[in-house]
Amino acid sequence: MTRAIVRLTVNEHAVERSDVPDDERLLDTLRWRLALKGTKEGCRTGDCGACTVLVDGQSALSCLTLTREVEGRSITTIEAGPTDARVARVRAAFEAAGALQCGYCTPGFVMSLAGALTEQGASASRAELLEALGGNLCRCTGYGAILRAVDRLRVEGP
Ligand code: FES
Ligand code: FES
Structure with a gap:
């Protein structure tokens, strides 16, 4: 299946991926596709805050955020x-x-x-x-x- 390319800026670097499923969480894209393991996985249900990143400067739970929802946005992680x-x-x-x-x-x-x-x-x-x-x-x-x-x-x- 061909997937649309996802473009993000992560820690001021442009990222372009064509392998991100529609239902992939930003947490998993950061940790497993981009090897940014500083963002931690705790509950995956929005209850612990371990996965918090910034999206355009605002804090967001990456376990509750689909990567495709933040297409074109600027993501900041602990790295x-x-x-x-x-x-x-x-x-x-x-x-x-x-x-x-x-x-x-x-x-x-x-x-x-x-x-x-x-x-x-x-x-x-x-x-x-x-x-x-x-x-x-x-x-x-x-x-x-x-x-x-x-x-x-x-x-x-x-
Ligand atoms: S992993 Fe616990 S709030 Fe996201
Ligand atoms: S969970 Fe160990 S320092 Fe917070």
Whole structure:
């Protein structure tokens, strides 16, 4: 079966694929076709936030997003790291606060906060940042350190 080509921008690189089924989730395209394994698979039902990425700067659950739905859009993943100021800033706060245990949930937390910084502005309030984390779960329950990372974001500013 011939499939239409899907075009995306992923971490500022143009991606063109002709092998993406209509029902493929963005999570699977990122992890298995593009080898971007930083985006984690948790529940696949929209309940844990581990798969969070940015779509045109807004946080989105890649397990609930069809790749073909985001044709032509700009996707940012945790691998954007140093090339994306928002992601780099949140990553630095997590590192400084030691805000991870096993680290499985961490990319999702980082991307949700990066999305909040885009939506609310670089000086987002603590309440706005915490609200952005409402859909992120940490199975290791390392929430204390994650809250310290949020506070570092606030103290250190943009
Ligand atoms: S894997 Fe997407 S929300 Fe859990
Ligand atoms: S650090 Fe292990 S799930 Fe969050």
